[in-house]
Amino acid sequence: MIEPKNCPRCGVVFLPVTDKICKECVIAEEETYEKVRTYVRDNPHQGLQAVADACNVSVKRLLVYLQDGRLHASEGMDGELTCSKCGVSIRTGRMCERCILDVSFTVKDMKQQAEDRARISGKYHTTK
Numbered sequence: 001m002i003e004p005k006n007c008p009r010c011g012v013v014f015l016p017v018t019d020k021i022c023k024e025c026v027i028a029e030e031e032t033y034e035k036v037r038t039y040v041r042d043n044p045h046q047g048l049q050a051v052a053d054a055c056n057v058s059v060k061r062l063l064v065y066l067q068d069g070r071l072h073a074s075e076g077m078d079g080e081l082t083c084s085k086c087g088v089s090i091r092t093g094r095m096c097e098r099c100i101l102d103v104s105f106t107v108k109d110m111k112q113q114a115e116d117r118a119r120i121s122g123k124y125h126t127t128k
């Protein structure tokens with residue numbers, strides 16, 4: 001059972017079947033995205049701010065596209081998108097390839113560490 005709700009983008013009441021925003025907004029969002037994608041393809045030397053101005057979208061929105069991997073930074077955007085872990089300039093996504101590899105290792109390590117810590121604190125609790 002899907003409850004009708006207000007579209008967070010335009011406020012209209014709709015049934016959130018597949019999307020979090022209403023159909024009108026999905027179409028509008030797609031159009032915006034297409035506009036941005038085409039503009040970046042045709043103007044590869046523009047920075048984020050210039051693209052935002054030309055396409056009438058916010059820089060924040062462009063960063064979301066980049067982080068989601070829907071948009072690849074062009075030459076003009078070098079340095080605008082950075083790895084959330086080590087800060088190097090990246091073209092798409094949230095982290096550079098090295099850090100992505102790193103994280104997949106670290107997650108395993110962290111799990112191990114958490115288990116170790118749990119064991120140690122467990123000891124402390126029992127000796128108290």
Ligand SMILES: [Zn+2]
Pocket residue numbers: 007008009010011012021022023024025026
């Ligand atoms: Zn809407």
Ligand SMILES: [Zn+2]
Pocket residue numbers: 083084085086087088095096097098099100
């Ligand atoms: Zn990195």
